[in-house]
Amino acid sequence: xxxxxxxxxxxxxxxxxxxxxxHVRDHTGLSLTQLAEAxxxxxxxxxxxxxxxxxxxxxxxxxxxxxxxxxxxxxxxGQAYLAELDLRVVAAEESHRLMTEVRETVHLVVYDPxxxxxxxxxxxxxxxxxxxxxxxxxxxxxxxxxxxxxxWQPEEAVAGLALEPRTRHTIIDxxxxxxxxxxxxxxxxxxxxxxxxxxxxxxxxxxxxHTDAVVAAISVSGLTxxxxxxxVRELGPVVAGAAARISRKLGSPSR
Numbered sequence: 001x002x003x004x005x006x007x008x009x010x011x012x013x014x015x016x017x018x019x020x021x022x023h024v025r026d027h028t029g030l031s032l033t034q035l036a037e038a039x040x041x042x043x044x045x046x047x048x049x050x051x052x053x054x055x056x057x058x059x060x061x062x063x064x065x066x067x068x069x070x071x072x073x074x075x076x077x078g079q080a081y082l083a084e085l086d087l088r089v090v091a092a093e094e095s096h097r098l099m100t101e102v103r104e105t106v107h108l109v110v111y112d113p114x115x116x117x118x119x120x121x122x123x124x125x126x127x128x129x130x131x132x133x134x135x136x137x138x139x140x141x142x143x144x145x146x147x148x149x150x151x152w153q154p155e156e157a158v159a160g161l162a163l164e165p166r167t168r169h170t171i172i173d174x175x176x177x178x179x180x181x182x183x184x185x186x187x188x189x190x191x192x193x194x195x196x197x198x199x200x201x202x203x204x205x206x207x208x209x210h211t212d213a214v215v216a217a218i219s220v221s222g223l224t225x226x227x228x229x230x231x232v233r234e235l236g237p238v239v240a241g242a243a244a245r246i247s248r249k250l251g252s253p254s255r
Contacts, residue, residue, distance in 0.1 A: 016041070017049040021058060021074075028069045035068060087216055088120045091207070091246045095122045095218065098242045102235060104222040107204075109145040110215065111153075112137070114161055116146045119216075141177060142166045144192035144204035145217040151184040152206055152214040169194045189236040189243075190217075194224060201227040203235040205243035210251030218243050 016039075023038055024030065036043040050068070053059035057073030091108050099106045099122040108120035115137040140146030141163050150157060158181065163172040171177045184190045192202040204219035220227070220239055227235065247255035 013049065016045070017053060020046060020049050021053055021070075024059060024068045025070060025074075029067050031065075031067055087207075087250075090249045091120065091216075091218065094242045094246050095120060098122075098218070098220065098239065099124055102220050102238060104220045104227065107145060107202075107219045107221060109138070109149075109217050109219070111140075111149045113157060114140055116140055116143060116149065116217070138196065139164070139166065142170045142192065142196040143219075144190045144202035144221075145219045147181065147184055147192070148190040148204040148206045148217040148219070149214050151181040151190065166196050167194055167198050169198075171195065187236065188240040191232055191236070193229070193232075199224050201229075201232060203227070203232055203239050205236075205240040207243050207250065208247040208252040208255055210253070212252055212254055215250070216246075218246065 036046045057071040060071040095106045103124050106122040109116040109118050140150045165172050189205040202219050202221040204217045206214040207216040209215045244255040
């Protein structure tokens with residue numbers, strides 16, 4: 001605590017300093033006058049609040065133009081935060097929430113071309129269990145999680161795939177697969193309609209990281225008797241919403 005400064009005043013100053021930092025983050029290149037007007041405070045207040053932020057390298061002020069921008073200390077904090085992130089830990093809350101909401105098995109996978117790897121599974125114990133195992137692999141072209149990831153990969157990733165049939169519903173034509181991936185990008189989620197297992201439907205959505213690259217996917221899976229074609233349309237936005245929340249926790253700027 002600062003000597004002679006009440007704790008309540010320190011808290012208020014900290015909140016206002018963080019407001020300065022947040023505003024510069026979202027509106028970089030503002031002058032002192034513009035920043036003060038945007039925050040509704042005096043220019044002298046902005047100057048006072050910005051001093052410790054500049055000292056900590058969280059904020060910088062251009063000596064020539066006087067405009068404010070984030071300092072490299074903010075980048076170091078962001079990098080330290082991202083280095084500590086564990087996808088399974090970050091996604092755990094949303095995975096359990098999703099399973100509770102839809103009462104079906106939830107999978108979390110990462111991309112390991114030309115496969116996806118199952119890294120977590122939240123199962124509804126009251127239903128028929130899915131045969132998937134954590135650590136097992138699945139093909140990208142016939143699984144919803146795989147197509148959810150593949151839809152945001154470069155063309156070479158699609159062109160180089162061997163489209164082996166898993167069931168009579170598997171897409172084994174490259175042009176048809178490209179059309180399917182374009183549809184996934186438009187609606188935001190992918191569907192495996194008995195393409196990987198004859199009696200199973202899955203709905204999946206991509207997970208984006210802090211660079212807005214797809215790094216994983218989350219899905220809901222169940223028997224066709226439970227996940228009907230009509231229910232797929234209901235589950236799609238729900239799964240996509242869970243994926244978007246995980247993406248935001250990973251630092252995705254546009255989810």
